[in-house]
Amino acid sequence: MSKNRDYKSYLLRLWRAAGEQWEPWQAMLEDPRSGERVGFASLDALFRYLRSATGGNRGPAQERAVGAPYPMEDIMLLRAGDRGPAVRRVQEALRDEGFDIVVDGIFGPGTEAAVKAFQERRGLVVDGIAGPNTLGALGLTVDGGAPGPGHADAGGARRDPGSNDWTTLKARVVQLANQEWARWHNGGKKTETDPEMTPVLQDYYRTGVGEEIPAGRIQNPTWQANNPWSAVFISWLMRAAGAGSSFRYSRAHQRYIAAAKRNRERNNAGNPFWAFRVDEVAPQVGDLVCAERANSGATYENIDDGFKASHCDIVTEVRPGQLTVIGGNVGDTVGKKTVRTDNKGFIDRNGRQRRFFAVIRIRTE
Numbered sequence: 001m002s003k004n005r006d007y008k009s010y011l012l013r014l015w016r017a018a019g020e021q022w023e024p025w026q027a028m029l030e031d032p033r034s035g036e037r038v039g040f041a042s043l044d045a046l047f048r049y050l051r052s053a054t055g056g057n058r059g060p061a062q063e064r065a066v067g068a069p070y071p072m073e074d075i076m077l078l079r080a081g082d083r084g085p086a087v088r089r090v091q092e093a094l095r096d097e098g099f100d101i102v103v104d105g106i107f108g109p110g111t112e113a114a115v116k117a118f119q120e121r122r123g124l125v126v127d128g129i130a131g132p133n134t135l136g137a138l139g140l141t142v143d144g145g146a147p148g149p150g151h152a153d154a155g156g157a158r159r160d161p162g163s164n165d166w167t168t169l170k171a172r173v174v175q176l177a178n179q180e181w182a183r184w185h186n187g188g189k190k191t192e193t194d195p196e197m198t199p200v201l202q203d204y205y206r207t208g209v210g211e212e213i214p215a216g217r218i219q220n221p222t223w224q225a226n227n228p229w230s231a232v233f234i235s236w237l238m239r240a241a242g243a244g245s246s247f248r249y250s251r252a253h254q255r256y257i258a259a260a261k262r263n264r265e266r267n268n269a270g271n272p273f274w275a276f277r278v279d280e281v282a283p284q285v286g287d288l289v290c291a292e293r294a295n296s297g298a299t300y301e302n303i304d305d306g307f308k309a310s311h312c313d314i315v316t317e318v319r320p321g322q323l324t325v326i327g328g329n330v331g332d333t334v335g336k337k338t339v340r341t342d343n344k345g346f347i348d349r350n351g352r353q354r355r356f357f358a359v360i361r362i363r364t365e
Contacts, residue, residue, distance in 0.1 A: 078130040082107040090130050093138040094118060095307045096252045121226075122211070136210060139250050165242070166272040170286035170362040172241040177314045177326040180237075184334040191332040192229070193219050204229060204328070208236035209249055224332070230311055231256070233328020234288070237314065246271050253312050257290055258304035260360045272363045275300070278356050282345030283323055288312040288360035289339060289347065299357050312360065313337070318345070 078087055088105040091114075095101060099114040112128040119126045122137045130138075183200065184190050190197050198218045205211040209232055217223045234256070235249040248259035260275035262268075275290075277300045283289055290312040292298035298308035313327035316336075323339040330337065339356075340348040347356045 078107055078135075080107050080109070080112045080128065087111070089140055090115070090135070090138065093140055096250070096255050097138070098307055098309075100307075123214070123217075139209065139255070166362060167364040169241055169243060169272065170364060173237055173314060173362065174286050174316050176237050176240055177316055180233075180334050181326050181336055189333060192224050192329070193221055193332075195219060201229065204232050204236040207239050208232045208234075209251055228329050230327055230329035233334065234312055234314070243273075247273060252307070253290065253310040254298070254303055254308050257310065257312070257358055257360065261300070261303060261358070273360055274363055275358050275360045278347045278349065278359055281359050281361065282341070283315050283318065283339075283347065283359050284361070285315055285318055286362050287315045289315060289323065289325060289356060290358040290360065291353075291355035292357060293355075303358070313339075323347075 078090055083106045085105060087107045088103055090107075091101055091103040091105070091111055094111070094114045095103060097118060099117065101110050101114045107130075115130055115134065116126050116128045118124075118138070119128075119134055124133050124137065184197070192201060195215075198215045201218050202213055202215070205213045217227075229251075231251050231253045234253070235247070235251075238247040239249060248256040250256055256273070257275055260273040263271045264274040264276065268274075278289075281287075290310055293309040293311045296307075296309035298310045302308065303310070311327065313325035313330075315323050316326050317324035318341075321341055323341060324336060325339055326334065326336050328334055340350075340353060342348045347353060347359075349356060
C-alpha cells in the first residue's frame, strides 16, 4: 500500500471534516494514538503529521507493509485491494460480529460490504475503509482490549493485575455482579429500555468495549433487539474489577472464550483466564460458565473457528446440586438464574443444559 494512497485517504477525511471545502489543513482530526484533536496551520504541518501517522518515516523494508506484524493502530487504514494478516484480523473480527464472510486476508468486495454494514450498524462514517474508528469499534488494538490508551477500572486507575492480584480480581468480579443485579432489581425489575438505566448501559458500553452509544439507541427496542449486550456486561465487569489487558474485551462472548482457550493451550501462566471443557472442572464462585446460543453449534473444540453465538454468566454462589449465576441481557435486564450440577459439582448437561460447553476460570495460583 503506497504512502500517497494513504495520504489521499487522510486528505479525504480532513476535507469532509472541513465541510467539503478544499482547505483540509484548517480542519481538525482526532489523532488515533492520543485521542487528542489535532489542527493544522499549513500544508507543511499537515504533511508532517501524515508522514508520522501513516508510517512515512519507516524504513523502505517496513513501509506500509500490511503483512508485517504491526499493531493495528500502526496499520491505520485498510481498504479494498489490500491483503495480508492485518486484513485477516479485520475479517475475523467482522465474522465474530456475525457477518458471513470468507477469511482469506484479501480485502475484496465481500469484506468491503461487511465493513460498510458494520459502520452503519455502529453509527460510523460508511466508507468501507477500516480506519482507526472502525478498527477501534471492532476491538482491534495492541493488546486485544477495547480501544483507548491503557485500561481503566471503574475508579479510573490503570492497572495490570499480576498473580498476586488474581484472588482479589476474582472476588471483585463477584462483588460487582451482585452489585449490578441489585441495581437493576432493587425497587422492582428494570429493563434495558427504561430511561433510568440508559446511563448505566452507556457506561457498560463505554467502559467495557470503548463505545459511545446515544441514549436514543439505548431506549429503542428495535436497536436493542439487534444489539445484545451480554458480552458487553461481562467486559464491563472484568474492566471494572481491574482485569486490565489480561481479558479480551468484546461484544462477542466467543472472542474472550477463544482467548481463554488459547491461554490454556499455550500454558500461558502469566494470564489468569483459562478455559476448560465442562467435563474437566467443577465450576467455582467467580468462574464464567458458557453455553451455545441460537443453536449455533458452539463447542469447546470449534469456538475459535468461525462465528458461534454463545452466552456466559458469572457464578456467584455454589450449593449442592446447583449454581447461582448472573449475566447481562438476561430477560432484558441483569438477570440471575440457577444451573443444575451433578453430585460431583460438574454442570449437569441433560436437557437444555446440554448447551453448556466451557468454564472460564480466573486462576488464583
